[in-house]
Every structure is written in structure tokens, then in C-alpha cells.
Amino acid sequence: MVDETARPVVLWFRRDLRLEDNPALNAAVATGRPILPLYILDDSGDGRPLGAASLWWLDKSLRALDASLRQRGGRLILRRGDGEAELHRLVAETGANLVVTNQRFEPEAITRDADIAHALRGEGVEWQDHNGTLLARPGEILTEAGRPYKVFTPFLKTLLQTATEGAGTPAPQVVFTPDHPANDDINGWGLHPSAPDWSGGFEGAPGEAGAASALAIFLERGLSDYTAGRDFPGRQSTSRLSPHLRWGEISPWRAVREARHAALRGRISTAQADKFVAEIGWRDFSAHLLAHFPFMATRAFRPEFDAMPWRVDPADFAAWTRGRTGYPLVDAGMRQLWATGWMHNRVRMVAASFLVKHLLIDWRQGEAWFWDTLTDADLASNVQNWQWIAGSGADAAPYFRIFNPTLQGEKFDPAGSYVRRWVPELAAIPDRWIHAPWSAPAAVLAKAGVRLGPDYPRPVVEHGAARTRALAALKTLAAGTQDDAQCPPQTNKQP
Ligand code: FAD
Numbered sequence: 001m002v003d004e005t006a007r008p009v010v011l012w013f014r015r016d017l018r019l020e021d022n023p024a025l026n027a028a029v030a031t032g033r034p035i036l037p038l039y040i041l042d043d044s045g046d047g048r049p050l051g052a053a054s055l056w057w058l059d060k061s062l063r064a065l066d067a068s069l070r071q072r073g074g075r076l077i078l079r080r081g082d083g084e085a086e087l088h089r090l091v092a093e094t095g096a097n098l099v100v101t102n103q104r105f106e107p108e109a110i111t112r113d114a115d116i117a118h119a120l121r122g123e124g125v126e127w128q129d130h131n132g133t134l135l136a137r138p139g140e141i142l143t144e145a146g147r148p149y150k151v152f153t154p155f156l157k158t159l160l161q162t163a164t165e166g167a168g169t170p171a172p173q174v175v176f177t178p179d180h181p182a183n184d185d186i187n188g189w190g191l192h193p194s195a196p197d198w199s200g201g202f203e204g205a206p207g208e209a210g211a212a213s214a215l216a217i218f219l220e221r222g223l224s225d226y227t228a229g230r231d232f233p234g235r236q237s238t239s240r241l242s243p244h245l246r247w248g249e250i251s252p253w254r255a256v257r258e259a260r261h262a263a264l265r266g267r268i269s270t271a272q273a274d275k276f277v278a279e280i281g282w283r284d285f286s287a288h289l290l291a292h293f294p295f296m297a298t299r300a301f302r303p304e305f306d307a308m309p310w311r312v313d314p315a316d317f318a319a320w321t322r323g324r325t326g327y328p329l330v331d332a333g334m335r336q337l338w339a340t341g342w343m344h345n346r347v348r349m350v351a352a353s354f355l356v357k358h359l360l361i362d363w364r365q366g367e368a369w370f371w372d373t374l375t376d377a378d379l380a381s382n383v384q385n386w387q388w389i390a391g392s393g394a395d396a397a398p399y400f401r402i403f404n405p406t407l408q409g410e411k412f413d414p415a416g417s418y419v420r421r422w423v424p425e426l427a428a429i430p431d432r433w434i435h436a437p438w439s440a441p442a443a444v445l446a447k448a449g450v451r452l453g454p455d456y457p458r459p460v461v462e463h464g465a466a467r468t469r470a471l472a473a474l475k476t477l478a479a480g481t482q483d484d485a486q487c488p489p490q491t492n493k494q495p
Contacts, residue, residue, distance in 0.1 A: 064207025
């Protein structure tokens with residue numbers, strides 16, 4: 001007779017690459033049975049194949065997870081291929097009769113997981129899933145009428161009133177893995193970008209230790225200035241936790257808990273902690289929206305926006321991706337993205353708005369570029385934020401509010417330190433003209449060693465003309481779209 005208690009448990013890691021505060025791992029350890037920690041790289045994509053910068057991060061995060069497991073008597077089993085087929089193969093090879101995992105919430109992943117669980121159960125293998133990635137599961141936060149929220153502020157209120165914090169759990173001391181299952185060699189996976197490999201300057205320390213250290217640095221230096229400082233790209237006032245949260249190297253609850261504790265200890269004001277918690281709430285809001293409204297990954301949440309007369313202009317799009325639009329704040333952001341795999345939130349908003357409104361290029365083209373180049377690329381957050389900017393989202397900025405990239409620069413990078421760092425050809429331009437070099441007198445440009453055109457581009461579009469064109473495009477949309485005169489007071493807040 002088979003000894004059921006000796007049969008191993010498959011612990012399927014997906015977006016939860018950590019040992020601390022990991023409900024699926026805790027459940028697997030609690031069985032007292034041997035554990036098979038598994039990661040499957042599914043190139044078909046659970047919704048969408050991973051972008052190049054994400055794969056770069058994943059490579060290092062998996063190595064870090066494997067090292068932590070090895071310190072505890074385990075190791076990570078790596079497989080590449082169709083997720084369902086690989087999982088079945090491992091179960092068949094090892095005789096495992098339980099698969100434990102933390103849920104994924106992207107629409108296609110939800111469907112796939114339901115199918116996989118069904119198939120496994122049919123073979124007598126138990127499937128157990130937990131929530132290790134969001135503050136609350138989609139479906140747990142609903143209006144009184146039982147519907148999904150479409151506006152952030154009431155969503156957040158309900159989320160914070162109903163979601164339970166949990167005490168947090170330490171990493172287990174022992175994770176015993178029998179050593180027989182076959183394992184792929186990650187070195188053969190080729191996860192670094194190629195043709196070209198632009199990852200040389202990517203920032204961040206992938207892995208659980210890197211996540212803990214990013215949080216500690218933020219609590220020590222950033223959080224006390226968060227509400228005001230978070231909008232200034234030249235300051236270090238945000239947490240830089242986004243890729244760590246995206247890969248689940250830290251639980252969102254831990255970030256929330258530690259920020260709240262810092263406020264309770266009186267180290268920072270409650271307002272600072274609340275603002276930070278609200279931003280983590282935007283992450284949940286995005287995931288919940290996408291889970292409830294799967295179509296928004298590819299189509300406008302407000303359908304009239306699908307008729308927007310987008311321009312197809314490869315030259316303008318290339319100028320945007322390369323940081324050569326002639327608007328210094330936009331260019332600095334796009335170069336920061338390319339160089340480091342991350343971009344500051346304020347600049348993401350300005351750069352995205354520039355593409356959608358000044359260049360009138362479809363938000364989906366920009367979203368795809370971010371998807372490939374961000375180390376924190378997250379389907380729900382990316383799509384939700386792009387639609388927020390495009391005016392087509394659930395709780396979006398109205399389309400007619402068009403960021404002026406020059407004024408945004410003057411307000412949020414007043415001394416030009418951010419622009420000077422990422423657009424070094426403008427470094428010697430005095431503060432007064434740093435965000436509008438085309439308006440500087442010839443003598444100023446000559447003294448700063450800048451020739452507009454050869455050294456730094458003239459603006460690809462003039463702001464006023466671009467604004468007029470964008471508003472004219474808006475007017476072509478079907479009734480139901482608001483313009484200045486019709487727009488009611490907004491309930492939304494800028495993320
Ligand atoms: P902090 O200010 O320290 O915020 C803490 C955490 O809250 C972040 O790590 C993130 O997980 C979450 N968060 C903060 N702002 C938002 C927001 N607006 N929406 C959702 N979650 C938020 N964020 C992603 O994680 N992945 C994306 O693919 C992504 N694409 C974006 C695209 C556009 C066009 C825009 C405008 C924003 C996008 N964001 C995305 C949101 C935001 O810019 C980043 O989460 C933030 O800049 C990360 O830096 P941080 O960790 O220092 O943020």
C-alpha cells in the first residue's frame with residue numbers, strides 16, 4: 001500500500017518568488033511531506049509572453065529563490081514549456097498527489113488555473129490555492145449591490161475596511177526536496193535581452209533580500225517625504241518596490257504593515273503611510289478591474305474610445321521610444337526606462353500622455369513598449385494606467401486634460417537635475433530653459449554647447465498645435481465622451 005504521507009507536495013511558484021509571508025509555501029510545509037518547489041517558464045504566456053526586461057529580472061529572481069531554498073535543504077525545480085503539461089509531467093514522475101500554489105489573477109491565468117485544477121482533480125491530485133499576491137482577491141471587494149468597483153476611492157475604502165492584514169510569517173527553516181526530479185539549467189534559458197542586450201544598466205537587486213532592503217531603505221529615507229516628494233523624479237522618495245511586488249519577492253501586506261508600524265512608532269506621520277498604502281491599493285484596484293473586465297487588456301474600457309482616430313507614425317513612435325521628442329522631461333523618462341528598466345511614476349504619466357495626446361498614437365503601442373522594457377511590467381497595472389492616461393479607463397483622467405510637458409518639468413524638476421542626468425547633452429543649459437531649450441536665446445545655447453537639431457532635437461510637435469489636434473480627435477468620438485463643458489466633478493485621484 002502507498003504511504004500517502006510520504007508522497008511529495010508540488011509547490012508551484014508563479015508570482016510569489018519568496019519564502020517569507022508566503023501562504024502556499026506555509027501550507028506545503030504544514031503537510032510535513034517532502035516539497036517539490038517548481039517554477040515553469042511558459043513561453044506561450046499566461047495571457048501574454050513576458051517582456052525582455054521582465055525576463056532579465058526573472059532570471060535573477062529565480063536564482064535568488066533557488067539559493068534560499070538550498071540553504072534550507074531544498075532547491076527549485078525549473079521546467080520550461082506549457083505550464084499544464086509540465087505540471088502533469090512532474091506529478092507523474094514523482095507521485096505527488098497535492099499541488100499548492102498562490103493564485104494568479106490575470107484573466108487568462110484564472111481560466112488556465114481552473115482548467116488545470118479540474119484536470120488534476122480528475123486524476124486524484126488535490127489542488128489548493130491561496131492569495132499571496134494581492135491585499136484582497138478580486139470578488140472579495142464589491143459594492144453593496146455586489147458589483148465590481150469602477151472608481152478607486154470607494155474601492156480603497158472598502159478594501160481597507162474589509163481586507164485583513166495578517167501577522168506575517170517568517171521563512172521556514174527547512175524545505176526538504178527529494179533530489180530525483182529532472183531540472184532545466186537556467187543558464188540555457190537565454191533570459192537576457194539579445195539583439196541588442198541593453199540590460200547593462202538595469203537597476204534593482206532581484207530577489208527576496210533585494211526586496212527587503214528596498215523596503216528598509218524607503219522606510220528609513222523615503223517615506224517621511226512621500227506625499228510631497230513622490231512627484232519629483234529627481235528625489236529618492238518612492239520605494240522602488242514595483243518589480244519586487246510584481247514578482248512577489250515581498251508580499252504587499254508586508255509593505256503595508258511596515259509602513260503602518262513606522263507611523264505607529266511616530267517615525268513618520270500617518271498621512272505619509274496612508275498615501276503609500278493607497279498606492280499599493282492602486283495595484284490591487286488594477287488587478288481587480290482586469291479580473292472583472294478582461295477585455296480591457298486590449299480594448300478601451302469606455303468603448304467610444306475604440307473609435308479614436310489614432311495616427312500610425314513609425315517615425316514619431318521611434319522618436320518617443322528613443323527619447324528624442326525634443327521635450328526634455330519626456331526624453332529623460334524614456335531614456336531612464338531604456339537604461340534602467342524603470343521609470344518614475346510622474347514621468348510615466350507625462351511620457352504616456354505625450355504619446356497618446358501630443359502624438360495621437362494608440363495607447364496600446366505605448367503599453368506594449370512599456371511591457372517589453374519595464375522590469376516591473378504588470379499586465380493589470382500597465383493596462384489600467386495607460387487607459388487612465390488615455391482617458392478611456394474605468395476611473396480615468398479626462399482625455400481633454402492634456403499634460404504640458406514643459407510645465408510639468410518646471411513644476412516637478414525645477415532645477416532640471418533629472419533632465420540633466422538622463423539627457424546629458426542639455427546639462428549646461430541654465431535652469432530657466434532646461435525644459436524648453438528651443439526657447440533659449442542662441443547665445444545661451446551656444447554657451448551651453450547645444451545645437452538644436454544635430455545635438456538635441458527640436459520638438460517633434462508644437463505643444464499648442466498638438467493640443468488642438470488631440471481635442472479635435474476627441475470631438476470625433478461618439479456622444480457620451482465628456483469635454484470641458486460637460487464634465488462633472490471628478491471622483492478620481494491621480495495615481
Ligand atoms: P511607490 O510610489 O513606492 O508605490 C508603491 C507601490 O505601489 C509600487 O511599487 C506599485 O506596486 C504600487 N503603485 C504605485 N503607483 C501605482 C499605480 N499608479 N498603479 C498601480 N500600482 C501602483 N506599475 C507597475 O507595477 N507595473 C506597470 O507595468 C506599470 N505601468 C505603468 C504605466 C503607466 C503609463 C503609468 C503612468 C504607471 C504605471 N505603473 C506601473 C504605476 C507606477 O508608475 C509604478 O508602480 C511606480 O512608479 C513604481 O515605483 P515605486 O515602486 O517606487 O512606487
